Amino acid sequence: MSKPLKQKRQNYVHISWQPDKNSKMPLYKQVVEYVSSKVSGGDWAVGSRLPAQREMAKAFGVNRSTIVSAMEELMSYGMIEAAYGGGTRIASNTWSLFLSSPPDWNKYISSGPFKANVPTIQVINKLEFDSKYIRLGTGEISPDLFPKTMMEDLMKVLPKRISSLNYLGPHGLPELQESLSKRLAAMGIEAKPSNILITSGSLQALQLISVCMLKPGATVFTEAPTYLKSLQVFQSAGMDLNGIPMDQSGLMYWKIEKVLQGSLLYTISTHHNPTGTIMPQGRRREIYDFCSANRLPILEDDAYGELWFDEKPPLPIKSMDKSGMILYTGTISKTLAPGLRIGWLVGPESVVDRLGDVKMQMDYGASSLSQWALTELLESGAYDDYLKTLRIKLKERRDLALDLLERYFADIAEWTAPKGGFYIWAHIKKSIPSDKLFHKALSKNILLNPGSIYDYKENRSIRLSYAYADKKDLETGLQVLSTIIKKYK
């Protein structure tokens, strides 16, 4: 993915309309009218690109000659022009100025500090909702695993608990904080309700930390590769991500050269995303000691900790923390339902208060319906019962994925069997640039999460997820993928 990462973001317009073949208006003229209306209505911003003629012909369901006529007319209006690097782009909407004058939204949408997602991630975010693709890398549980009965039972009792759905305070629903406090205690983490901030998924915790706690230019140390690299959250806030290599026990902290004041270390200590690594107890202790000695706060992301198969992983590093130097995040997005948008951050009150205050300014907090739902699931014990079943089913899926890999990938890739979480980190032996592989797979209706989106440099591994695709898709997808790889020259 090194290429798309560096490439400038390209805004291609989206065509979702076809001319009426029974109309008296010529087809090319209908296309002209359509493009004009999209541009004058501001839907297609000045500067955005039109697809290649062949693709447009396909999208509009017309001959290429029709497209040529339409483009000529639009060009004569000055509405489109030849684009740098080939193709055409929207040149101006002056044509529509006779009607009225839309602002130049393209100037607006390229303003502001927030970066656009990297192109591969934009493609993934979009195509995940197109059912024609087999999703081999998706980091969420399959709809097959969704506990419908539990949710139905929940909805029966939920109205009794909810007397209104008014604004909640800066920290979230007190009942949920209480429940989480107890749950965390069982994981060795001592956290009073006042140490817990409810967030809209743990992503929001990262977002809050990036805008309230880190100075632009601050260093954030992460594992390399890391989930964080696939997000823009810290980069948009001007942080400097610094990837530290991993061995089989996780982050090799001794490779951190210099710790400046204001830095942070981000780690996914259990069932690491994307590599699946579990950091053993010894390494946890060493990292804790190293960070204590260097006054380097830790942000421990424990999204996958509950998803173990045969034996419980070591307690979170946070459980060693006596001085409040670790911020810890948890979530139900991986275990139950990302759609509920509930996560939590654990930290000293001073930090929780500051983040809570800013959270009130950003979105007034997470859905209280979702918060009540989770509270009820935790208190009733339904969530824990569900987790037990989920672990068994996920393990079956892992076993299937490992069998399939043995069958189709034995010669062409290397991997380690994960002991929990969602992912198998498969290293492809052949030297195929990961963006090539991504697009080749895409052309066969397979959506991949290539290693490079998680790494600081080109990475020839792929993050395979056994959590999402159904069993048939998983087999088809892996089989087709192995053929692509084997054929590649």
Add this chain to the structure above:
Amino acid sequence: MSKPLKQKRQNYVHISWQPDKNSKMPLYKQVVEYVSSKVSGGDWAVGSRLPAQREMAKAFGVNRSTIVSAMEELMSYGMIEAAYGGGTRIASNTWSLFLSSPPDWNKYISSGPFKANVPTIQVINKLEFDSKYIRLGTGEISPDLFPKTMMEDLMKVLPKRISSLNYLGPHGLPELQESLSKRLAAMGIEAKPSNILITSGSLQALQLISVCMLKPGATVFTEAPTYLKSLQVFQSAGMDLNGIPMDQSGLMYWKIEKVLQGSLLYTISTHHNPTGTIMPQGRRREIYDFCSANRLPILEDDAYGELWFDEKPPLPIKSMDKSGMILYTGTISKTLAPGLRIGWLVGPESVVDRLGDVKMQMDYGASSLSQWALTELLESGAYDDYLKTLRIKLKERRDLALDLLERYFADIAEWTAPKGGFYIWAHIKKSIPSDKLFHKALSKNILLNPGSIYDYKENRSIRLSYAYADKKDLETGLQVLSTIIKKYK
């Protein structure tokens, strides 16, 4: 409120513990242990202040002499020190360095571009959850008005619609976009589903616009006073808020002196927050024409539009928009339940796509449980039926509030009867600084929203809300408030 607005943010620590009087450990020693543990655990950040001795004695439930002994001991450890301007503050946690070394969180929490809420807003956000206060300014419907039966019925059918709660795409739940598209059409707004972005309340739309569409230093024109002034969202992103005076028809657009490229006009056109003004059709047309001519995009916030009493207000300005120059936001936070955290933004696809992409990076979108809930309520017609009842009940509350004002405020204030929304904007004739009034009311357990938090300068009006407090509280609150005002010299 001009004073607190300018005042530097003061971090007072929060004491929620009392020593054990039956313990063998002296009380002062218990206080020392407590303070030490809060500091060494990072809960109380270096630099934060301790309350005055008298207040501490009250909070700890001990004599003042006990506090004096405890403070002396803590000072001898170097853990607290005399603070600039009187009182004491946390000096260091070096004492705890012998145990381990927490990072200096105070340095972290004062970093990052996001500003803290203004002190009055912080107080309001906190005390709103203390039931001892009568809330005379709260901008949400009373729990009495919450449609419990409708929500129970909803929960019965909701599980049938939900087959999983996985991540949604960047724009939100397609079914909800469809429903909103139809609803907006009935309000004269032509918006395809692809022109609609679902947000976590309309506050998140503001947040997205501030980080993606406006350059630091860009001018945002608003009514003066305006709801926007009570938020830090645009200020934190470095925007320059520019207040334009209002007459009884709303924003006097001809007072806008110069429109620079990259500016935006923010308006609450219907049942304006905080003044209650409804912009008549004529002014809407003039503002639309003015902004078209000046290529000044409009952000129209229509949070209260559906809450009319006797006759429908004019259509939103957005209904005039043929060129996509208006971004429009709606929400159910005022009509139904802010806790669902659902709002929507309507705009050209180019804008919706950009904001959707960044939204995916910030929190992956609003709760899908909430989105399904609203979709069902809209499609079944239950929401519209509920709105009819709500309008009647809100109008009764408005009438009661007007009666009470006649009874208690006839000599001391002026106001206009609102035709919808939540607020009566009452101008206090006496010259009482609004922060004085706020704190005097607070000491009588009344929480006010003083005009100054909404204005660019000291404002002697108060935003009274008839939506929240129950009828008894409303009477008690207004009566006590009138006494405070009458007694003031």
